[in-house]
Amino acid sequence: MTTDTQPKKKQWTDRFSNWYYPMIAALLIMFVIDYSVRGLFDYKLARVWTMVIYLGLYFAIAGWLNTIRVPKTERKSHPAENWPTSGPIRHVSRYVMIVTFYPSLLLSSLNPWQLIQQFKQLGGQARIAKRIKGREEEFAEYQTKVSYRLPFDGEWLVFNGGLTQATSHSWDVLTQRYAYDFVQADAEFRRHQHSGARLQHYFCYNQPILAAADGEVVAMVDNIGPAPLVGFAVMDFLCRHFAGNHVIIKHAEGEYGFYAHLVKGSIPLKVGDRVQQGQRIGNCGHTGHSTEPHLHFHLQDGPNLFTAMGLPIRFEHVGEITRGQRVRHQ
Known part of the structure; x- marks a missing residue:
């Protein structure tokens, strides 16, 4: 810390x-x-x-x-290092991802929309760092004002994320410090059937994503198509938002849920709508900066993705969770 x-x-x-x-x-x-x-x-x-x-x-x-x-x-090594690589790229080597993932990621800086977002994030980071200076422990020990359930039904795998620097989704991206990436996987940690070259092959694709608590929709994007070449670790450097289709819900004062990478056209909501805990807010997809279908979820202390600080969250009946753990809403 x-x-x-x-x-x-x-x-x-x-x-x-x-x-x-x-x-x-x-x-x-x-x-x-x-x-x-x-x-x-x-x-x-x-x-x-x-x-x-x-x-x-x-x-x-x-x-x-x-x-x-x-x-x-x-x-600490990530448990995913011992899991199967998704998609056709697994037949070559996971190291081939170096020539697919990183170049496509770097190309996003040539996309004017994403370049603006990167500079917004850069400026927002400085503002957040100044705001929380000397209060890091306060944020690390934050207790939520309402109770949150897992944002899905059934068993899912925590692919990425945790509450410590060693397990964090993105420790240095302050908004996403306590974020999680969720997928569905079989007993061998495979996230898809067949070749993995189609979205429909992935177990979590198009699965309902649910509101973690009651709240009000304050922002959303629902018009971004799926990222290209699923199964080849290619980032969508042409899309207009790196989070893809997403919903931001105000669950309590100073507590906003961020649900990202949803399927285009799957969000049955508009800004201002009230939602109930457990209500479907969209479907799990593969939009924005996504290497395979998954749900990105985190809690933040403001409505703006670029200027809000991430908050630690512990879920009903599950408590603190970390990468590599299988979780299920009871």
């Missing part, structure tokens, strides 16, 4: 070392290099070399920040 007694360098890296910061830094450095080469040598870099340099900068910056951010003694 970041505190005022930690070195300033550690505080900075805790707040800002995530994938989009290396992305933005690499993009800015690339612009400087391109401008300098043109000015000094009157030479325009070929697009292929621009991309190669861009990727090299990204991996170098991301690797360096990750090394100084979390000491090796504090790192």
Whole structure:
């Protein structure tokens, strides 16, 4: 946990070392290099070399920040490392994802809508960090004002997320610090049947997503199509919102549920609607930045995704949950 007694360098890296910061830094450095080469040598870099340099900068910056951010003694392997890789890409190697996932992720910075969102997140991070400075323990020990159920029925697997830095979904993305990604999986942790090249192959795809508590819809997006090439770890760098179709529900004062990556056209709600706990609010999908169908859910202290701080949540009859755990609403 970041505190005022930690070195300033550690505080900075805790707040800002995530994938989009290396992305933005690499993009800015690339612009400087391109401008300098043109000015000094009157030479325009070929697009292929621009991309190669861009990727090299990204991996170098991301690797360096990750090394100084979390000491090796504090790192814990993710249980998903021992689970089957989803989709046709599993027949090659999970390491092939490096040439599908990261390039498509980096291309999102060339999408004007997503680039704006990245800068909004960058500015929002600074505002949140300033607002919670010295209050990190207060947020870590936060107790919700209402009781929350799991946002689905049946058994699901916590693919990502936890309440500690070692297990967190995205510790440095303050809004998503206590977020969770949920999927459905069989006994061998496979998340789909058949080849996994079609959305309908995935167990959780199109499953009902339910309101975790009573509340009021304050924002929603429901017009984004599915991400392309499911099963190949390709991020949708062309969509207009990285969260895909999503709903934000005010469940209590200062407690807003964020439900993301839903199926296009599946949200039977509009802003201002009241919902009851357990009511269907959409279907689990594969929209926005999603490598396979799943539900992203987190609780935040404001209605704005970019300026709200994430809040820890413990669910009815289940309590605290963490990645690798199978959970079911009782």
